Amino acid sequence: MNAFDGLQIIVFFGILILLTPILGNYMAKVFSEDFSNQRTKKKFWNPIRYFSWFEKLVYKICGIKPDEPMNWKTYAVSLLVFNFFGFLLLFILQLVQKWMPANPQDLNNIGLALSFNTAASFVTNTNWQSYAGETTMSYAVQMLGLTVQNFLSAATGITVIMALIRGLKNKTNGDIGNFRVDLTRSVVYVLMPLSIVLALLLVSQGVVQTFDSYVTVQTLEGAEQTIAVGPAASQIAIKMLGTNGGGFFNANSAHPFENPTPFTNFLEMFALILIPMALTYTFGKMIGSVKQGWTIFIAMFVLCIVGLAIMLYSEYSYNPVLQHAGIMEGKETRFGVMNSVLFANITTNVSCGAVNCMHSSLSPMAGMIATINMMLGEIVFGGVGAGLYGMLIFVILTVFIAGLMVGRTPEFLGKKIEAKEVKMAIVAVLAPNFVILVFTAIAVSLPVGLSSMLNTGAHGFSEILYAFTSAAANNGSAFAGLNANTNFYNIMLGIGMLIGRFAIIVPVLAIAGSLSVKKIVPQSSGTFKTDTGLFIFLLIAIILIVGALTHFPALSLGSIIEHFLMLSGKTF
Amino acid sequence: MTVFTGLIYTMFITGISQLFFREKANGSIIQHVGSELIGQKFTSDKYFWSRPSATDYNPLPSGGSNLGMTSKALQNNALANTSNFRAKNELSESTIVPNEMIFSSASGLDPHISVQSANLQVKRIAKARNINESAIVQLIANLKENRQFLFLGEERINVLLLNLELDKIAKQ
Numbered sequence: 001m002n003a004f005d006g007l008q009i010i011v012f013f014g015i016l017i018l019l020t021p022i023l024g025n026y027m028a029k030v031f032s033e034d035f036s037n038q039r040t041k042k043k044f045w046n047p048i049r050y051f052s053w054f055e056k057l058v059y060k061i062c063g064i065k066p067d068e069p070m071n072w073k074t075y076a077v078s079l080l081v082f083n084f085f086g087f088l089l090l091f092i093l094q095l096v097q098k099w100m101p102a103n104p105q106d107l108n109n110i111g112l113a114l115s116f117n118t119a120a121s122f123v124t125n126t127n128w129q130s131y132a133g134e135t136t137m138s139y140a141v142q143m144l145g146l147t148v149q150n151f152l153s154a155a156t157g158i159t160v161i162m163a164l165i166r167g168l169k170n171k172t173n174g175d176i177g178n179f180r181v182d183l184t185r186s187v188v189y190v191l192m193p194l195s196i197v198l199a200l201l202l203v204s205q206g207v208v209q210t211f212d213s214y215v216t217v218q219t220l221e222g223a224e225q226t227i228a229v230g231p232a233a234s235q236i237a238i239k240m241l242g243t244n245g246g247g248f249f250n251a252n253s254a255h256p257f258e259n260p261t262p263f264t265n266f267l268e269m270f271a272l273i274l275i276p277m278a279l280t281y282t283f284g285k286m287i288g289s290v291k292q293g294w295t296i297f298i299a300m301f302v303l304c305i306v307g308l309a310i311m312l313y314s315e316y317s318y319n320p321v322l323q324h325a326g327i328m329e330g331k332e333t334r335f336g337v338m339n340s341v342l343f344a345n346i347t348t349n350v351s352c353g354a355v356n357c358m359h360s361s362l363s364p365m366a367g368m369i370a371t372i373n374m375m376l377g378e379i380v381f382g383g384v385g386a387g388l389y390g391m392l393i394f395v396i397l398t399v400f401i402a403g404l405m406v407g408r409t410p411e412f413l414g415k416k417i418e419a420k421e422v423k424m425a426i427v428a429v430l431a432p433n434f435v436i437l438v439f440t441a442i443a444v445s446l447p448v449g450l451s452s453m454l455n456t457g458a459h460g461f462s463e464i465l466y467a468f469t470s471a472a473a474n475n476g477s478a479f480a481g482l483n484a485n486t487n488f489y490n491i492m493l494g495i496g497m498l499i500g501r502f503a504i505i506v507p508v509l510a511i512a513g514s515l516s517v518k519k520i521v522p523q524s525s526g527t528f529k530t531d532t533g534l535f536i537f538l539l540i541a542i543i544l545i546v547g548a549l550t551h552f553p554a555l556s557l558g559s560i561i562e563h564f565l566m567l568s569g570k571t572f
Numbered sequence: 573m574t575v576f577t578g579l580i581y582t583m584f585i586t587g588i589s590q591l592f593f594r595e596k597a598n599g600s601i602i603q604h605v606g607s608e609l610i611g612q613k614f615t616s617d618k619y620f621w622s623r624p625s626a627t628d629y630n631p632l633p634s635g636g637s638n639l640g641m642t643s644k645a646l647q648n649n650a651l652a653n654t655s656n657f658r659a660k661n662e663l664s665e666s667t668i669v670p671n672e673m674i675f676s677s678a679s680g681l682d683p684h685i686s687v688q689s690a691n692l693q694v695k696r697i698a699k700a701r702n703i704n705e706s707a708i709v710q711l712i713a714n715l716k717e718n719r720q721f722l723f724l725g726e727e728r729i730n731v732l733l734l735n736l737e738l739d740k741i742a743k744q
Contacts, residue, residue: 007723058576132633144578151577187577199585206609209589209597214632217604219612220619220735227607228631229599234585238577251634254678256609257599262725319641322650322675329646329675330636333623333684336726340678358636358678361646459640481638562642571644 001316005338009308012269012342016277020297023274024281030189031162031182032286047193055188064184069175072513075163076506078179079156083123083502086152091119093145094137103138104213110136117490122149124501125157125383127239127246127353127476128467128493130485134228134249139211146246147235151195154242155186157385160505161279164389165286167512168413174517176509190275191241198271199237206260209233232257240271243383245353245476253343253356254332265335265356269343272352276381279388287413295531296391299539303380307369308345314365315341320569330358341366348373351383353476360455360463360479364566367479368559371466374473376547377432383474389508393425395530396511398542400425402528402535412530414520421514424507431503433550435472435496440465440554448488454481457572458565462558471496602736611683612732617660617700619738620685620693622731623672624653627680636678650674661696684728687716701742711737 030048059066070078093100094115098108110118114130121128122145131137137146159182166176203209208229215227232248236258239246249255259265277297284293315337318325331340340357347354348370359370373380379391396412400422403410410417443449443464453460463482470477471493478484484493529535589597600608611622613629622629626637639646653674658667670689672682690712698705715737717728 004719004723011723132635134631135633143582147582148578192577192581195581196585200588203585203589203593203597206596206600208599209586209593210599211586212598215599215601215607217601217606219606220732220739221612221614221616223613225606225610225612225629226632227599227601227610228634231582231586233589233597234582237585249634249679251636251679251681254636255634256607256611256679256681256683260600260609262720266724321642321647324650324671324674326671327641327675328671328677329639329650330678331672331675332678332682333672333686333728334682334725339725356678358638360638360640361636363641367640454638455640455643457640457642459642462640479638479640480635481640562640566642571642571647 001312001338008338009342012266016270016273019274020277020281023278024293025285027190027278027282028285030185031282048189051188051193055184058184058188062180064180066178066181068178070178071174072163072167072176072509072516075176075179076509079159079505079509080502082179082183083156086149087119087123090122090145090149091115093141094118097138097141100138100140102140102143102211104211105138107136107138113487113490114485117494120494120497121476122146122244122246123153124474124497125153125242125244125351125386126471126474126497126501127244128471128478128484128497129246129476130490130493132250133247134230139230142235142248143231147238150235150238150242150244150246151187151191152183154191154238154244154384155183157383158186158190158279159183159385160508161283161385161389163509164392164512165283167516168415169287170516171520172517174513176512176516191238194241194271195234195237198241198267199233201267202233202236202264205264206257207233207236207264208257229257236268237271239354240268240352241275243272243276243350243352245347247354253354254358259356262334262339265339265343268354268356269346272354273346273350273381275384276350276387279385283388289413289531291531292413295536296388296395299536300380300391302536302540303376303543304346304349307349307373307380308342311341311345311362311366311369312338314363317363319363319566321566321571327361327363330361332356344370345373347477348475349378349380349382351378351386351473351475353470355477358480359466359477360459360481364559364563367462367466368555368563370477371462371469371555371559372547372551374469374475375433375436375551376543377429378473378475379543386474386504390428390504393428393508394539394543396421396425397429398535398539399528399530401542402538406528408526408528411521411527414523415515415518416521421511424511428504428507429546432472432500435499436465436469437550437554439468439492439496443468443492446488448486452483452486452489454483455572458558458562459572462562465554465558467493468496472500474500602732605736606732608730608733609683611677611681614731614735617696619735620690620697620731621673623682623685624649624674624676625680625682626676629681631681634679634681636680637676649676661692663692667692683730683732684717685731687712687727687729690729690734697738701738703741707741708738711741
């Protein structure tokens, strides 16, 4: 660590904290105001003024009735049907890519298992990649299939948090908004404008954006080198902003064409955490208590910084096996150790899964923090929308447990938390953890699971644990030594991702529906306050207790034992 | 939505990019010898060497070694890279070889090395090309890339650009 490292971290988080209220406020307006029918009379600096015609056009073409209210069941069904068709389209596109245009490398059709895995992966905002982009996917699939789901899966995350917010805000009214309207607005007002700006900034720094075929050159020493190019910048912009993380190239944001300069690295890190941070403010604004939004922000921020500190400490510590500190294996010269570690921490906090260094080659403790970040349920800012609704599940649990401790009826924002909400919250917490532990256990007990490992010893186990954690948490990063492009892993991980996504979304919408019809109880002196330092402490404690109790045994077989083996100089 | 986010959006970005950033959008290609951003393999004593690469600088596909910190293979590679770098550059056993020359990059295509790594190779190159060491040192100073906006990222030097310049000196 040197002064530059510290300065970069401070500037990075400083700008983000400044922008949180600005973007948060804007999003609150986008999702709470009704401006679809009247002519918008917005001030000239307000972006809503310039995009509303587009929203109306989408409604017209798709035949959407924006005023149609939905209760939680209709909302959930619309969401599932929409995502199912998205899945189907992406699945089929891959199966027939050989016969489609925009395939200059003449890449072959993709097998069933891999197509299933990739379709599940991109629809669930995971963007786990069992394939290498530059040798597998044609330009047509990258743009029509993958880029599209990059947008839509992120937008789906936002719709769910909006439904939950309305559930908390409504007074005995079952309508939690209209899925199609929320989805359209997410894309038109938030994701698309930001993506356009980011994509152009990236190109100006050297990210490729072309439909030409790959370039073959003769190197200075006379060897042939075929350089993969493609329409990458447009996809990378939304990959970061939508916390998707699926790279255009295999090396993801470590590839010099995806992330050519320290500035693009800064922008990409910035973009991946910007919307999840701002959404906490949007939440506060929409429920009428900005303080409540900041309370959640602080709880997340504390977890983020503590994780970062442990990772940095671990990476800069001396490694007796390799006899160096700050190991550059799997890291790029232009980023150095600090930028690689910062990226690794926030990409696992935020369910993004883009990487600018190879996580498998991180020091054991740093790799463990990355795994824990995902195991906690991607709630430290988390995926676009998904992080916040995941965190609110923990808020509900905390309120419930605190209520039990002091013997009061638990309430959150004036809504009574009762058996139904707590049951649903437990389902949402257990589903991904079930996938992580049970699926890992299956994989390590079958030869077909073990044969994919690259590293042996404790690190090999960590590869498998990381893979299922990444799938269940919809993150998408990997300890990529594991050869996941086998039928076994493609199918298991695909199922894991679908469970990790929809087994949370449906209970969350059910909670939204059930809270929505409840009265708001006025605050009294007996109300347990949820916007205080004490609550932040309790919330963090509950998150860590649930996470630690569930996953400590598995982690001790992987990263923890690897750390001690490394200290004693053992290799495998 | 597919048409909008998949087709129109991508076309729009491509259009603008090709209009304003043509060279960069097409991969920063330098006259048929490579891309400024994609590293190449150098083994000759006459050139600066790039970092070790898990893909041997083949961009199809890119990637790192993914070896863990307790990997025997990684330990062996590190030892071999260290002693090779010392031997070829005629460095003493006590010289610390910079970290990035021992370990392979994430993309396998890292175009940069540190300035320190470049300086350690000067003696070897001067000998092989039979030119003055100071000319090469000057070249390194000229091509050194600072932290972007003075604080972002790390100091570094682009190996391909460096070697292209080196060839120009030799011709003079």
